[in-house]
Amino acid sequence: MNNFSKIQMGVDYYPEHWDPSLWEQDIMKMKEVGVKIVRVGEFAWSRFEPEEGKFHFEWLDRALDLFHQQGIQIVIGTPTHTPPRWLTAKCPDILPIQANGQTYHAGVRGHRCFNSTSLEAYGSRIIEELTLHYKNHPAVIGWQTDNEFSLVYCHCEACNIRFREWLQLKYGSLEQLNQEWGTVVWSGEYNDWSLVTTPYGGSPHQNPSYQLDFYRFQSTSVQQYQQTQIDIIRRNCPVHFITHNFHSYPQKLDLYPIGEPLDVAAFDYYPNTSPDKTTTGPYSGALSLDVTRGIKRRNFWIMEQLSGPPGGWGPMWRTPYPGFIRAYIWQTIARGADTVVQFRWRSATMGAEQFWHGLIDHSNVTGRRFEEFTQVCKEVNTLSYLLEGTSVRNEVAILFSHDQLVALDIQPQVEGMNYYENIKQWHRALTKLGIGTDVINWTERLDGYKIVIAPSLYLMDTTIANRLEEFASAGGTLIITHRSGVKNLNNICLMEPLPGMLSHCTGVHVKEYDPIANDNHHIITTDERTFSTTQWCDILHPTTAEIVASYHDDFYAGQAAITVNSFGQGKVYYLGTHPEESYMKSLLHELVVDQKILHFTELPEGVQISVRVQESQTYFFLLNLSRETRMINLEHSYKSVLYDGVIHEGTLTLEPYGVDICIIWR
């Protein structure tokens, strides 16, 4: 298989958007600045197949030959994200049907039902043609499936049929389905399979078990849709690698099964350019990168990276501040990106994305942003020999689950509680302490971690519960929070005291709870410090656990809010309430000191330190993702590999959006 682990820069390019007379000068300029990779083709179906069965690749051949002449390698996107108009007119079953019965018309993007048999037939054919045509092209090294998968929640006839089949496979009988969904509530019982449909609009009071399964079915449909594409690519292009560009987290779509058959995951990264977001944007961005790395638990690509102010059908964002583009590119590499592809070479002059700016403006005059890109290309190409083969290895993990995300969206527990936001807050606390963190699927094995944070594992089954117990038992530190162990995997509440299957390892029972939402409550730790909390208050009865903090307010003042339980060789924390960030940092700092996990005490706002390692060396990426100059106190001496071996001792000053990459000097 082609190497997809190079440390290199790329751009997204749409030859079909430009007069062919521009191609050569564009490609020459790419070569000149050090671009190694170009993605093409992912929206070009109407050019590949302008009418049914008439295939035209000669235009792309010409472009790819030019790329090849300049030594630039190519990833081709399958063009199924945008079926052409002749196809949707001929096969209207391709267009999704919304819950209210209305067709989601071509718009012209994402207008396709993943279960459409017409799309499967025509999509397979265009991919067959494309892969056969390019399997031996010397520039082509890999493929991107479709583009930016998201759930569609289609209600077409095909979706109804396949949903029914999916349920028959899962439950075997209608009796079982009625039982597992609890359809007896409100007379929702099915006595014939034909009555089982997708959840059409109307009443908002849909059964939550039904809704969760419909989500799973739709997510599985995307997975199967992609698999059809992958099968064709594998068969025709066995040495090419395959990727997909994920985007916009959190996605309800379950990323993990989609990522499973890929060789490498990719992410489309558009960090928020607004000065108002400087205290949150760099952290939610860091989480997105860690989520992406977690999809396959290894290095990944950036397939689209911010190159200018985004905009289009919505208003434009602020232009990236000088250094912003470069710093965020280095952030992606610091957290495990190998290849970084910028979206896009030049801003489109037409179509709805005209103002989603590329590296070069519409005028085709290169400016400040292009210069910055040129600098990064040089830096990346210079350091690639050092960084290639390095990876990110962490001792702390956060468990993430699309099932929890969706179930907690179907039934929001309390105003102000958001599953992914809570994960963001834990991750931000970790990032501010410079603690490298993996974010992995909650069903993954936990070997090798010292600390595992598992916010709100609302749905639970014995396999996971056992795994968590084993992890703690073997010496791990496990952090469990409110709304854990509430339900089984079919979204049915368990008839046992909370946290249900996690009661044993946490050593607590929840006596009762108060959904405090955005009301501010306080906890007092056993060492008399006070922190504010929101969202929820589980009133805890420790069975074997010790109290770490108690409530200060309301009728449960003095009762246990946070506990820790010694469990085998490890320990399990239970947080019955959602504390402010300073509490999270205090707890995590205590734990990482105790367990000798690499960290940095209190990094300034916007400063992030990440680490890539290989056997012989550790590279520290020091990033200032803010508009202010920042100083970092250093415990060791560091030598820069970015700036010709400059030595930093005592403190390191980073200019606004400043970056350094260092090794420990002594």
Add this chain to the structure above:
Amino acid sequence: MNNFSKIQMGVDYYPEHWDPSLWEQDIMKMKEVGVKIVRVGEFAWSRFEPEEGKFHFEWLDRALDLFHQQGIQIVIGTPTHTPPRWLTAKCPDILPIQANGQTYHAGVRGHRCFNSTSLEAYGSRIIEELTLHYKNHPAVIGWQTDNEFSLVYCHCEACNIRFREWLQLKYGSLEQLNQEWGTVVWSGEYNDWSLVTTPYGGSPHQNPSYQLDFYRFQSTSVQQYQQTQIDIIRRNCPVHFITHNFHSYPQKLDLYPIGEPLDVAAFDYYPNTSPDKTTTGPYSGALSLDVTRGIKRRNFWIMEQLSGPPGGWGPMWRTPYPGFIRAYIWQTIARGADTVVQFRWRSATMGAEQFWHGLIDHSNVTGRRFEEFTQVCKEVNTLSYLLEGTSVRNEVAILFSHDQLVALDIQPQVEGMNYYENIKQWHRALTKLGIGTDVINWTERLDGYKIVIAPSLYLMDTTIANRLEEFASAGGTLIITHRSGVKNLNNICLMEPLPGMLSHCTGVHVKEYDPIANDNHHIITTDERTFSTTQWCDILHPTTAEIVASYHDDFYAGQAAITVNSFGQGKVYYLGTHPEESYMKSLLHELVVDQKILHFTELPEGVQISVRVQESQTYFFLLNLSRETRMINLEHSYKSVLYDGVIHEGTLTLEPYGVDICIIWR
């Protein structure tokens, strides 16, 4: 007829939701804590008739036998609120059609058009079967029709046909309809009955007379739908009583004709548990209870009462504070509830209402809330011999009208003016003074009242106008407010000076008006006190009335704002503007002192005092519906019947959510 006037506690129980192995222990525990009544069956159609024409009551028989063994009595709900899936699939005409033409699909609740002939047929059959089956069951004492009626505003074919018939009956001819609706405006005249349809969506500029009649037709449809059910129940179960559980006021659905054929009205009461609502929640709750008592002008039931934090498809509320559940149960009894049924015994583990908590949590471990319930059961059962047969008798009434509510919603007069909110404010002022108040349909007779408050009787006809004149003439005090007498009952403006038919009794003409909305204006009383006002300023020309207060602001400063007119033996106040609460209290206090009406000068925030009487005795219910300890100054000495005859003199201290029930000692 079975006695429905017992003072007793009950629970809502869904045997079909639980494994039959749980039934016996649940029922034993009910018996143990003192539960006397259980409601069952109102959503169980799919269990009663799992497929067309196959009826299964054996499961409920078994449950009812167990209840009977423990001496618990049963109310059965007719299950028509949730038609089963086989039925809606077979007869899609059951599903309502929204104004935009889209079907309101099963969700699975409330998905039924009240005019569907299929629903009438199948609904009648299941009720026929149910009533025949249970007419002689010794546990069964009564029936609840359907569940929580609300308007649906369906636009199906049946609704169109019946709307047309309803209009033909009302108007006789199209000419008359065109005349009464004023369809000539904007060329809306009908020249053929087939053109008369329900108001399909599209333009928002619908004719207000048309809209008001469509509302009335839909409300009447619910009434006829219920009557069909009542007819069956009466025929088959002549000794059983019939009720319906009203909910969520204000309802546009006209409660009074729905309540008319019932033996007893019931209410589903979920007082807001949020600490933010403690200054308003207890008062709007009190109004809901008074509205419910007004439906039949006698004691009522609570068919669902809050037992834990509600939640489900929306976020959960705060958990009820200790004492909250008990205090609000006593509030319902204080205002005329006889039987109070808690929703629900145990929280559902499945379905969309999983987090609408019952007395017992999903874990089936009883806790704080269940203990509180147990205490109330004991108290109620202890006092029932004293309280049975007592009733609420008041000398003050507020007139309430669904027609006004709807007409003022069709054409909101001014931002910030809400018909029901204005009633709430009058009622809150009365409640804060401990003045017992009836809230009755505006078409009721007014005999026996000393004060009648009639906010914004916007639609008016001569019958009511005459009744109001007679009331005042005979010595009553009548309070009329802005936006009264504007229109006839068909929503057509009257061509006479405002307040139109009420000009004579009020002794004023409105010269002009200023819709001030949320702008703050002020009035100055003749004794020089200043109060703020909002919403509206009628500039008054007193013809026979005296000025009570004048405007302070704007070009009408100095002109009359509030007047009083001596009318026969009584007097009529006209308020041309909406004053702040302190003005209302000041005016009402003056009136009740003058007329020797029972009241309490300025009760603390959250404290309510209500009275139930019988010939020989008066029971004072003293309630602290707040999270703070409150003190009440007493003019008399009181003896507690709740706490073993404890005597209160001078002051009475009520703990947070504290309750006492007393008689006057001396």
Add this chain to the structure above:
Amino acid sequence: MNNFSKIQMGVDYYPEHWDPSLWEQDIMKMKEVGVKIVRVGEFAWSRFEPEEGKFHFEWLDRALDLFHQQGIQIVIGTPTHTPPRWLTAKCPDILPIQANGQTYHAGVRGHRCFNSTSLEAYGSRIIEELTLHYKNHPAVIGWQTDNEFSLVYCHCEACNIRFREWLQLKYGSLEQLNQEWGTVVWSGEYNDWSLVTTPYGGSPHQNPSYQLDFYRFQSTSVQQYQQTQIDIIRRNCPVHFITHNFHSYPQKLDLYPIGEPLDVAAFDYYPNTSPDKTTTGPYSGALSLDVTRGIKRRNFWIMEQLSGPPGGWGPMWRTPYPGFIRAYIWQTIARGADTVVQFRWRSATMGAEQFWHGLIDHSNVTGRRFEEFTQVCKEVNTLSYLLEGTSVRNEVAILFSHDQLVALDIQPQVEGMNYYENIKQWHRALTKLGIGTDVINWTERLDGYKIVIAPSLYLMDTTIANRLEEFASAGGTLIITHRSGVKNLNNICLMEPLPGMLSHCTGVHVKEYDPIANDNHHIITTDERTFSTTQWCDILHPTTAEIVASYHDDFYAGQAAITVNSFGQGKVYYLGTHPEESYMKSLLHELVVDQKILHFTELPEGVQISVRVQESQTYFFLLNLSRETRMINLEHSYKSVLYDGVIHEGTLTLEPYGVDICIIWR
């Protein structure tokens, strides 16, 4: 042709809404107060043709005869705004289809697709009958087409067919259309004309070129629809004039081609009565009047003028303050209105517009507002001999473009930037300096102006660019702002440095830009004054221009923000950012002093001065459109023509809503 240039007052009257017994007394009273003009008929189709082909004009004949007896002249509105129910039932193709496929049902107003062939047939017939019937009626002098045109964005079959035809005419071939729209983006290419449809709902990501053309097509449809009516009126009533009542600016509908075939434009003017709007309402009102005058670049009519608190389906507004009605009538005349028609004689007692108050309330008792109207009638009738034939002549113009408005709505550039609001701000600055301003279509010739302000000419072509260059070259002062010259007329970005075709005359290039939205930035002028700016920052590279102001903030501090370029005999300002009003006033004041343009230094809030001239005389209209007494400093002595020749020297005091009309005395 009948004279439509009289200075006179009128009212809107709906004989069909009132019992005929009222007509005579209403008309006598109109005569008595001095009403000269009445508009009738524009919603009366169901009375003119109560069933298909049965025409009834006898009722209107009787009313018009009464008007004629009192010497009142009549404008008849064609009744096509409200097709009757028998017609929409017979020809459902008249009802518009929304983007989501749903029918826009009768509501009962504006429910008609402008491309419906049925509407064309039936509408033409009723107009044929009306015009033939009234062509010789002595009272009738003119016609109003339909009522208050707005775009409908219909998606019916007829719209699809005509849209396709319109595109075939515009582009000739599909190849050309694909090219001009850039449909290759996202595979949106058409390979068959049948695939070209209106933009059905679904995806929000529609191609902006497609959207702009669909808007133009819909706007053209209205124009053609009106032309059909005009052709009939011209043929049958050659001496009658034709007008249309425009309303609610900004309209996306292109006013200029609609206005082109009219004899006189009219406007429906409802200035906001709220005290909260006194700092903005009088200025946006002034702009509306100037826009209306610009439609035909000559005097206009007011066809509906505020007479009381508006309201209806929405809440009512505040009642107009004493003097408000009169002052706003004089404002319309001051800015070029000749005839002012009040909406409406008496408030409707029925229909959805019951609370859109007329001069007389429902009670039919005249009051304060009617007295004020009576006063204005007397004043207008007294001064009409002086004012008839005067007109408004200005040396400053603002360019306005519906194409820019729509294109900037399709792709909002940045939060906080609104094309029309920006025009409002320029116009307000001008109005506060008493500078008379024309607001004209951006395609108009610019002869005779000294200053032309052209905010955000986002779409540009060489014709206009050349015209702007010629204007400046010949000595004019041109003001160009950010987001100019971005695109061609088909909404495709130009591949040249901004401001594109305006780079030559402005003498600048935009190096890059920062969409700062609502963030507050500052500029510093070369004379060291600081002003705040928002929305956008173009970072300018002056090629031949001089710097006027530079940025103070961000990474472009010190770089050029505003420049001026000497161009031929004139000069061209480029504003790369949107400054606060005080900067606009400062710049404009400097320019008008320099160019000796009539102005008034800093008028108090709410005070407006406008000028009507004829050869021999200039009339100054001095208006206080505020609730406060205002003083104006006078440079000259003025003699009042309104108040018997009173002389004003030094200062002039205007009472709240006070008005004077003066000539210069010495």
